[in-house]
Amino acid sequence: MKVKNLNTQFFRGIIVTTEKNIMIYYTKAPVLIFGLLFPLFMFLSFYLGRGINLSVFFPGFLAMSMFFTASSVGPLITPWEKQAGTYERLLSFPVSINTIILGDVAAGMIFGIMINVVVLIIGQIFLQYPINILYLPFATVLAAFCYSSLGVLLASPSARAPSHIMMFSSLIRFPLIFVSGIFIPLENLHGIGRVLTFLSPITYLVDLLNFSFKGKSHMSPFVDFSALFAFSVLFLWLANRFHRRNLIKGL
Amino acid sequence: MERQGRLERNRMKKENSVVEAIELTKTFGNITAVNHVSFAVRKREFFGFLGPNGAGKTTTIRMLIGLLTPDSGVVLIDGIDIRKNPIKAKMKMGVIPEMGNIYVDLTAKQNIILSGRFYGFPKKLLEKKADELLAQFGLYERKNDLVKNFSRGMKQRVNIASAIIHDPEILFLDEPTSGLDVQSQRLIKTIVNQMNEKGTTIFLTTHNIEEANQLCTRIAIIHKGEIAVIDSPEKLRSTFDTTQSVEMSFDKTFDDKLVEENDLVNRVEKMGDRWKLYTNNPDRLVKHLTKYAEEHGLTIISLEICRPSLEDAFVKFTKP
Ligand SMILES: Nc1ncnc2c1ncn2[C@@H]1O[C@H](COP(=O)(O)OP(=O)(O)O)[C@@H](O)[C@H]1O
Ligand SMILES: [Mg+2]
Numbered sequence: 101m102k103v104k105n106l107n108t109q110f111f112r113g114i115i116v117t118t119e120k121n122i123m124i125y126y127t128k129a130p131v132l133i134f135g136l137l138f139p140l141f142m143f144l145s146f147y148l149g150r151g152i153n154l155s156v157f158f159p160g161f162l163a164m165s166m167f168f169t170a171s172s173v174g175p176l177i178t179p180w181e182k183q184a185g186t187y188e189r190l191l192s193f194p195v196s197i198n199t200i201i202l203g204d205v206a207a208g209m210i211f212g213i214m215i216n217v218v219v220l221i222i223g224q225i226f227l228q229y230p231i232n233i234l235y236l237p238f239a240t241v242l243a244a245f246c247y248s249s250l251g252v253l254l255a256s257p258s259a260r261a262p263s264h265i266m267m268f269s270s271l272i273r274f275p276l277i278f279v280s281g282i283f284i285p286l287e288n289l290h291g292i293g294r295v296l297t298f299l300s301p302i303t304y305l306v307d308l309l310n311f312s313f314k315g316k317s318h319m320s321p322f323v324d325f326s327a328l329f330a331f332s333v334l335f336l337w338l339a340n341r342f343h344r345r346n347l348i349k350g351l
Numbered sequence: 352m353e354r355q356g357r358l359e360r361n362r363m364k365k366e367n368s369v370v371e372a373i374e375l376t377k378t379f380g381n382i383t384a385v386n387h388v389s390f391a392v393r394k395r396e397f398f399g400f401l402g403p404n405g406a407g408k409t410t411t412i413r414m415l416i417g418l419l420t421p422d423s424g425v426v427l428i429d430g431i432d433i434r435k436n437p438i439k440a441k442m443k444m445g446v447i448p449e450m451g452n453i454y455v456d457l458t459a460k461q462n463i464i465l466s467g468r469f470y471g472f473p474k475k476l477l478e479k480k481a482d483e484l485l486a487q488f489g490l491y492e493r494k495n496d497l498v499k500n501f502s503r504g505m506k507q508r509v510n511i512a513s514a515i516i517h518d519p520e521i522l523f524l525d526e527p528t529s530g531l532d533v534q535s536q537r538l539i540k541t542i543v544n545q546m547n548e549k550g551t552t553i554f555l556t557t558h559n560i561e562e563a564n565q566l567c568t569r570i571a572i573i574h575k576g577e578i579a580v581i582d583s584p585e586k587l588r589s590t591f592d593t594t595q596s597v598e599m600s601f602d603k604t605f606d607d608k609l610v611e612e613n614d615l616v617n618r619v620e621k622m623g624d625r626w627k628l629y630t631n632n633p634d635r636l637v638k639h640l641t642k643y644a645e646e647h648g649l650t651i652i653s654l655e656i657c658r659p660s661l662e663d664a665f666v667k668f669t670k671p
Contacts, residue, residue, distance in 0.1 A: 106439075108471070109442075112468075112469070113469060116465065119465075120454070120465055123457065123461075124456045184452055185448075185450045185452035188448040189446070189448060189453070189510075191418055192416055192418070192441065192446035192448065192514075193441065193466070194441040194469060195441075196437065
C-alpha cells in the first residue's frame with residue numbers, strides 16, 4: 101500500500117478509531133453508570149430535594165449532564181485496551197498517538213452530544229425556552245469537545261485497571277461540579293468561591309446555556325467560548341504528553 | 352529441501368535489507384534489556400530471533416515496530432527511519448505482538464475489517480478479503496461469532512488474519528505459537544510459511560529451537576540483550592564440529608587404545624558397553640572403526656554419526 105497523503109491517513113485513522121470506540125465502549129457498564137445514571141441521580145436528588153424552579157435550574161442541569169456524559173467515555177478506553185491487550189495492536193496500525201487521542205475524544209464528544217440533544221428536547225417540550233439557534237449548537241459542540249478531552253486526559257495514568265481510573269476520574273470530576281455555578285449563580289459568589297468557579301470548565305457552559313436559553317449571561321459569550329477553547333487546548337496538550345509518556349506502561 | 356531452495360533464492364537476490372537495526376540499545380532503570388544490537392533482514396527472508404525468556408526479544412521487536420523509542424540506535428524499515436516517518440513505515444508491516452489481542456466484543460470478521468480500514472481499503476474489497484482469510488484460517492463458519500467465545504488458538508488465528516489483511520511486505524511475530532493448541536500451532540506455521548514463499552519477509556521471535564529450525568532461513572541468537580550469533584540453522588549446527596560424535600558398540604571387548612589413543616577422537620564417553628566418541632571428522636573415524644572391526648573379527652552392534660543439534664548451538668551461545 102502506498103501512502104498518498106499523510107493527512108488523509110491521519111483523518112482516516114481518527115474516523116476508524118472513533119467507530120471502533122463507538123462499537124465497543126458506549127455500552128460498557130462504567131460509561132452507562134458514570135455517564136447516564138450519575139447525572140440523572142444528581143438531577144433527581146437536587147430537584148426533588150429542593151423543589152427548585154426547573155426553568156431556572158435547567159441550563160445548569162444540562163451543563164452538568166453534558167460534562168458527565170462527554171467525559172465518561174475517555175477515561176475508560178485506554179485502560180480497558182491496555183488490560184485487554186488490544187492497545188499494543190492498535191499502536192501497530194499506521195496511527196500516531198494523536199490519532200488515537202482524537203479518536204477517543206470524538207467518541208466521547210459524540211456520546212455527549214447524542215445524549216444531551218435528547219435531554220434538551222425533553223426539557224424544551226416542558227419549558228419552551230426561546231432558544232438562541234446561533235449560540236446553542238456551537239456551545240454544545242465546543243463543550244462536548246472540551247469535556248471529552250478532559251476525559252481522555254484522565255485516562256492517561258499508567259494503571260491498567262479500568263476501575264482504578266474510573267475512580268480517579270470521578271475524584272477529579274466531582275469537585276468541578278461543585279465549583280461550577282450550577283448550584284449557586286455566579287452573581288451570588290464572592291471571594292475564593294468565585295475564583296474557584298472560574299477554574300471549572302463547566303462554569304462557561306452554564307453561562308453560555310443561560311445566554312442561549314434566557315438571553316442573559318454573566319460573562320460575554322465570547323469570553324465563554326474562548327475559555328472553553330483554551331481549556332480544550334490545555335487538556336489535549338496534557339493528554340498528548342501523558343499518553344506519550346505512559347505509552348507502554350501497563351502493556 | 353524446501354528451505355534449501357529458499358536459501359538459494361536469497362543468495363541470488365541482491366542483498367537488500369528490508370529491516371535494518373543499527374546499534375539498538377534500550378535500558379529500563381538499571382536493566383539493559385537490549386545492548387547495541389545490530390542486524391539486517393533481507394527481502395523475502397524468514398528471519399528468526401531466538402533467545403531464552405528475558406533475553407530482550409520483545410523489547411527489540413517493539414523498537415522495530417516503532418512502539419518503543421530506543422535510547423540509541425536506528426531502525427530502518429525498507430530504508431525508512433521509523434522514528435522520522437512512522438506512518439509510512441507502519442503501512443509496510445503487519446504485527447502480532449506477544450501479548451496482543453483482538454477485540455473480544457467484536458466478531459471475527461469485524462476484527463479483520465476494522466484492521467483493514469486503518470489501511471484505507473474500501474469496505475467492499477475488505478468484505479471479500481476478510482471472507483477469504485477466514486476460510487484460509489478455518490474460521491469461516493464462525494465468522495459472525497463474537498471473539499469472546501473463541502479458544503486461544505482461534506483468537507490467535509483471527510489476530511494473524513487481521514495483521515495480514517493489507518498484504519504487508521514484512522510480518523513481525525512475537526512468539527506467535529506459545530501456549531497454543533497443536534492444531535493452531537501447525538496451521539499458523541503453515542500459513543506463515545506460505546506467506547514467506549509468496550514473498551513476505553518474516554521476522555519471528557521464539558524461544559523454541561525446533562520452531563526456529565523448522566521455519567527460519569536465518570537465525571539470530573540473542574542472550575542477555577546481546578546478539579550472540581547470526582547465521583543459517585545449518586551453519587549454526589556445523590559451527591560446532593567439535594560437538595559431532597560417533598556412537599558405537601562392538602560385540603566383544605577390544606583394546607582401549609583404539610579409542611583412547613586415536614588422533615581422530617577428541618574426547619571419549621563410555622555409556623555401558625557403548626562408546627561416544629567426539630570428533631572433528633566423523634567420516635574418517637567411522638571408516639577407521641569399520642576397518643579395525645574387520646581386521647580384528649569384531650561384529651558391529653551399532654554405529655551412528657550424531658550431528659550437533661541446534662540446541663547444542665543454543666546452549667553453547669547462551670551459556671552464562
Ligand atoms: N516495560 C519494561 N519495564 C521494565 N523492564 C522491562 C520492560 N520490558 C522489558 N523489561 C525487561 O527487559 C528484559 C528483556 O525483556 P523482554 O524483551 O520482554 O524479553 P523476551 O521477550 O526475550 O522474553 C527483561 O529483563 C525484562 O524484565
Ligand atoms: Mg517476549
